[in-house]
Amino acid sequence: MIPYNTAIVLAGTSLLGAGSGLIGTFALLRGRALLGDTLAHAALPGLCLGFLVWGERSLPVMLFGGLVSGIAGIAVVVFLRRFTRIKDDAALGIVLSLFFGAGLALLKYIQTHAVGGSRAGIDHYIFGSAAGMIASDVKLIAAVAGVSLVSVLLLYKEFRLVTFDAGFARVQGWPASLIDFLLMLLVSITVIIALPAAGVVLTAALLILPAVAARFWTEWLGAMLILSALFGAVIGAAGTLASARNAGIPTGPMIVLVGAGLFLLTMLFARRRGVIARALAERRSRRRMGEQKLLLAAHKLASPASSSFAFDALLSRTAASPQRLRSLLRRAELAGLMEPVGPEKPGEWRLTESGLRRAAGVTRAHLLWKRFFADYPNSVSLFADLDLEQIDRHLSSEMVAELEAKLRAAGELS
Amino acid sequence: MTAASLFDDVGQAFWTIAVAATANLACALLGCYLLLRRMSLLGDAVSHAVLPGVVVGFWISGSTSSGWIFVAAVAVGLVASFLIQLLHGFAQVAEDASMGVVFTSLFALGVVMLVQVGPHVDLDVDCVLYGLLEYVSVDTRPVFGLEVPRAMLSLAVVLGGTLLFISLLWKELKLVSFDPRLATSMGLHATLVHYLLMVMVALAIVAGFYAVGSVLVIAMLVVPAATGHLLSDRLAGMMAWAAVVAVSSAVLGYAGDLRFDTGMAPMMAIVAGAEFAAALCFSPRHGLVSRAMHRLGLALRIVTEDVLAMLYRTDESHERETAEKGVSRRRCLAAAGGGMLARLSLPLLWWRGDIRWLPEGRVALTAGGRKAAESLVRSHRLWEAYLGENFELPLDHLHESAERFEHFIGPALREELASELQQPGRDPHGKTIPGSAHGEREA
Numbered sequence: 001m002i003p004y005n006t007a008i009v010l011a012g013t014s015l016l017g018a019g020s021g022l023i024g025t026f027a028l029l030r031g032r033a034l035l036g037d038t039l040a041h042a043a044l045p046g047l048c049l050g051f052l053v054w055g056e057r058s059l060p061v062m063l064f065g066g067l068v069s070g071i072a073g074i075a076v077v078v079f080l081r082r083f084t085r086i087k088d089d090a091a092l093g094i095v096l097s098l099f100f101g102a103g104l105a106l107l108k109y110i111q112t113h114a115v116g117g118s119r120a121g122i123d124h125y126i127f128g129s130a131a132g133m134i135a136s137d138v139k140l141i142a143a144v145a146g147v148s149l150v151s152v153l154l155l156y157k158e159f160r161l162v163t164f165d166a167g168f169a170r171v172q173g174w175p176a177s178l179i180d181f182l183l184m185l186l187v188s189i190t191v192i193i194a195l196p197a198a199g200v201v202l203t204a205a206l207l208i209l210p211a212v213a214a215r216f217w218t219e220w221l222g223a224m225l226i227l228s229a230l231f232g233a234v235i236g237a238a239g240t241l242a243s244a245r246n247a248g249i250p251t252g253p254m255i256v257l258v259g260a261g262l263f264l265l266t267m268l269f270a271r272r273r274g275v276i277a278r279a280l281a282e283r284r285s286r287r288r289m290g291e292q293k294l295l296l297a298a299h300k301l302a303s304p305a306s307s308s309f310a311f312d313a314l315l316s317r318t319a320a321s322p323q324r325l326r327s328l329l330r331r332a333e334l335a336g337l338m339e340p341v342g343p344e345k346p347g348e349w350r351l352t353e354s355g356l357r358r359a360a361g362v363t364r365a366h367l368l369w370k371r372f373f374a375d376y377p378n379s380v381s382l383f384a385d386l387d388l389e390q391i392d393r394h395l396s397s398e399m400v401a402e403l404e405a406k407l408r409a410a411g412e413l414s
Numbered sequence: 415m416t417a418a419s420l421f422d423d424v425g426q427a428f429w430t431i432a433v434a435a436t437a438n439l440a441c442a443l444l445g446c447y448l449l450l451r452r453m454s455l456l457g458d459a460v461s462h463a464v465l466p467g468v469v470v471g472f473w474i475s476g477s478t479s480s481g482w483i484f485v486a487a488v489a490v491g492l493v494a495s496f497l498i499q500l501l502h503g504f505a506q507v508a509e510d511a512s513m514g515v516v517f518t519s520l521f522a523l524g525v526v527m528l529v530q531v532g533p534h535v536d537l538d539v540d541c542v543l544y545g546l547l548e549y550v551s552v553d554t555r556p557v558f559g560l561e562v563p564r565a566m567l568s569l570a571v572v573l574g575g576t577l578l579f580i581s582l583l584w585k586e587l588k589l590v591s592f593d594p595r596l597a598t599s600m601g602l603h604a605t606l607v608h609y610l611l612m613v614m615v616a617l618a619i620v621a622g623f624y625a626v627g628s629v630l631v632i633a634m635l636v637v638p639a640a641t642g643h644l645l646s647d648r649l650a651g652m653m654a655w656a657a658v659v660a661v662s663s664a665v666l667g668y669a670g671d672l673r674f675d676t677g678m679a680p681m682m683a684i685v686a687g688a689e690f691a692a693a694l695c696f697s698p699r700h701g702l703v704s705r706a707m708h709r710l711g712l713a714l715r716i717v718t719e720d721v722l723a724m725l726y727r728t729d730e731s732h733e734r735e736t737a738e739k740g741v742s743r744r745r746c747l748a749a750a751g752g753g754m755l756a757r758l759s760l761p762l763l764w765w766r767g768d769i770r771w772l773p774e775g776r777v778a779l780t781a782g783g784r785k786a787a788e789s790l791v792r793s794h795r796l797w798e799a800y801l802g803e804n805f806e807l808p809l810d811h812l813h814e815s816a817e818r819f820e821h822f823i824g825p826a827l828r829e830e831l832a833s834e835l836q837q838p839g840r841d842p843h844g845k846t847i848p849g850s851a852h853g854e855r856e857a
Contacts, residue, residue, distance in 0.1 A: 028508070028511055031508065031510065032510075033508065033510045033511035033513075033514045034455060034510045034513065034514055036514075037458075037514065080694075083702065084644070084694060084700065084702070085643065085644065085700050086640055086643070086644070087449075087452050088452070089452050089453065089454045089455045090449050090452075090454040090636055090639070090640050090643075092454075092455060093454040093455055093457070093458055093632060093635070093636035093637075094636050094637055094640055094687075094690065096458065096632065097458075097629055097630075097632040097633035097636060097637065097683060098633060098637065098683055098684070098686070098687035098690075100629050100683075101629050101630065101633055101679070101680045101682075101683025101684055101687070102680065102683070102684055102687075103680075104544065104629060104676075104677060104679070104680040104683075105674075105676035105677060105680035105681060105683075105684060106676075108544070108675070108676050108677040108680065109674070109675070109676055112675055113675075127525070201462055201518060201521050202518055202521065202522055204514050204518055205514065205515075205518030205519065205522065207514075208511055208514040208515055208518070209515060209518070209519075211511075212507055212511050212514075212515055215507075248529055249526055249529055249530075250525060250526075250529065252522070252525075253521075253522035253523075253525040253526045254522075254526065255522075256518055256519060256521075256522035257519065257522050257523060257526060259519075260515070260518075260519035260522070260523075263515060263519075267501075267505050267507075273506070275504065275505055
């Protein structure tokens with residue numbers, strides 16, 4: 001049985017993770033992953049001013065102050081980017097450090113001057129203390145997550161359009177700036193709500209990590225949103241449980257570490273975009289290309305079709321290194337495409353029955369592609385990455401027939 | 415206050431400012447390269463990511479003031495910038511997102527490790543946020559008989575290394591900053607230069623981190639460089655301005671902290687921010703105010719020239735009878751497009767002696783104004799003639815282009831147009847081009 005306090009924190013962190021995962025997806029795809037970081041830092045002076053104006057620690061007032069100064073910070077970033085020669089990255093850095101510096105000055109002032117000068121409350125916003133979450137905090141988080149969810153459901157099409165092609169949205173007559181502002185507002189509110197739990201530095205991670213991890217699994221926005229929210233919830237819950245088990249380890253950093261672990265696993269093992277999957281795919285295609293190169297050379301050398309040819313002849317024709325050629329031959333032998341002639345002729349190879357068929361196909365495709373690119377040079381870039389032997393899939397049958405006729409006329413193809 | 419304690423106070427102030435200025439300078443100079451390469455946020459990322467290195471260094475040596483912390487932190491900083499490149503290049507994560515992933519993860523790792531090392535560590539919150547500026551003059555060490563703060567020693571080494579690095583690799587760094595591809599094609603190892611720069615940045619960050627706190631390190635990496643970027647178009651000039659901001663914010667930050675008691679590091683950030691804002695407004699070339707002034711001047715010139723041209727044309731079409739009667743103020747304002755600037759244009763023209771006031775608020779050209787208007791109308795009609803000669807445009811398309819272009823045709827271009835067209839006397843509409851010998855003969 002989970003203790004009540006832990007249950008509260010668990011609910012809060014997983015809702016927080018889900019909400020920021022959802023909104024973080026848009027931030028990531030819009031190229032604003034680090035905006036959350038700047039926002040979180042820029043919120044500090046507002047939090048302090050909220051405290052100073054209200055005179056005591058009041059969560060809603062301080063959060064509102066933080067929201068206002070965070071948005072003001074973003075406005076400065078937009079202004080610098082739009083009207084001065086300061087670039088994007090520098091603008092983010094300037095706002096982040098200067099607003100945070102001003103916030104620290106205010107914090108120090110509160111520490112030394114304010115009545116009942118406990119700044120412990122505000123300290124928590126810098127490093128975060130999820131463990132101190134109470135039921136009303138969770139209600140606030142749930143409300144924000146709910147609003148985010150409803151907005152995304154209602155404005156899915158609009159958000160998608162603006163995220164992927166704001167210029168197109170504008171041309172189509174959508175109020176792109178308004179939609180963009182709404183998204184930004186959702187990001188800001190999410191960041192501010194996450195601040196007390198995750199702290200200034202790690203809030204950015206809540207926004208980025210689930211979305212980046214989800215990006216590895218899907219190319220479809222809907223799936224990415226669901227996955228990202230799910231990842232966020234899982235990270236939040238798992239991090240909370242891990243820190244509850246190891247007394248003394250703060251929840252916020254633990255959540256981020258769990259998120260980093262999830263990201264690492266995802267990055268390595270994701271189905272198609274993962275590092276391992278991509279490395280395997282690359283190896284496969286390199287092997288296939290090597291095999292095709294070998295068969296092409298063998299087919300050229302093997303005339304009449306069943307005759308054998310020397311290793312050295314293959315070597316000079318394929319322009320591969322001896323080791324590579326040896327490994328290519330070994331694999332071709334395993335695949336039953338080629339075989340050594342035998343002890344009577346050492347170093348001589350020939351194509352098997354099935355190898356001959358494959359080789360003829362490869363040669364035909366090679367000639368057809370060559371002819372195609374010679375006759376239609378403008379289309380080269382369209383077909384640059386395609387597989388050699390799949391020519392009949394990539395080109396129309398009329399086109400293939402035309403090319404074959406041309407090759408036959410030139411006597412290159414039988 | 416006794417003389418001795420006064421001396422102590424002055425010494426403390428001097429060393430505090432010196433430490434801060436040294437840390438600022440190293441960061442500001444290197445920040446220029448980061449800014450030019452649009453990698454300012456890398457400084458931010460590295461400054462967060464060094465935390466686990468600091469903890470490991472502490473764990474190895476057991477003290478907060480050891481070289482191990484330096485070494486480990488710089489190493490982790492380098493690893494962080496390498497990981498960011500790796501995620502971006504190899505796993506195809508967007509660059510800013512890979513930065514976000516790496517530095518937050520490493521920071522979280524650092525916090526967890528910090529807790530594991532134990533609560534007795536005096537690596538506390540205030541040290542991370544505000545640095546140890548207030549205490550630099552406590553922890554000293556004699557150098558040539560002078561009590562020098564320990565922080566000063568390491569910072570001086572870092573600053574010296576930075577200066578040496580910049581002066582030795584000035585050309586290479588410049589090339590890589592402005593055009594990495596050209597650098598690579600010229601046989602420079604751009605990646606090597608990049609990682610050397612990263613080593614220096616990590617060193618400056620760790621040294622600065624210790625002295626002035628994490629926030630200020632970021633501020634000093636970005637803000638002075640950005641200020642320099644606004645004030646100069648040359649790398650050396652940019653660095654000089656960045657250095658000015660770095661040092662002055664140390665001095666003024668100290669003074670401000672004395673006055674407002676906000677902590678010196680945040681005060682330095684505020685001072686640097688104010689200096690940046692000032693540069694943003696008043697930079698001679700890129701400032702908002704100077705750009706607005708420039709635009710205002712241009713707008714005024716165009717408006718006054720439009721009024722002059724209108725007066726000239728009215729004179730011309732009414733066979734100079736308006737020269738005595740003048741033109742109503744309302745028509746002048748309409749010619750200038752109305753609005754504030756139009757209202758300003760008439761007094762301005764009068765002040766310059768181009769127009770004179772007639773009774774009932776009417777206006778006429780003076781001799782000087784007539785001359786100015788003549789060359790303007792000459793530009794206008796020459797341009798129309800040129801367009802008509804060289805482009806197949808209908809007659810009613812010529813005027814609008816000339817109306818815009820007339821303001822930007824100087825005397826040199828005017829005469830070139832005239833000689834290109836063999837001194838035409840009339841424009842395509844059949845109007846006389848003023849000032850041409852041919853036209854005058856005809857008139």
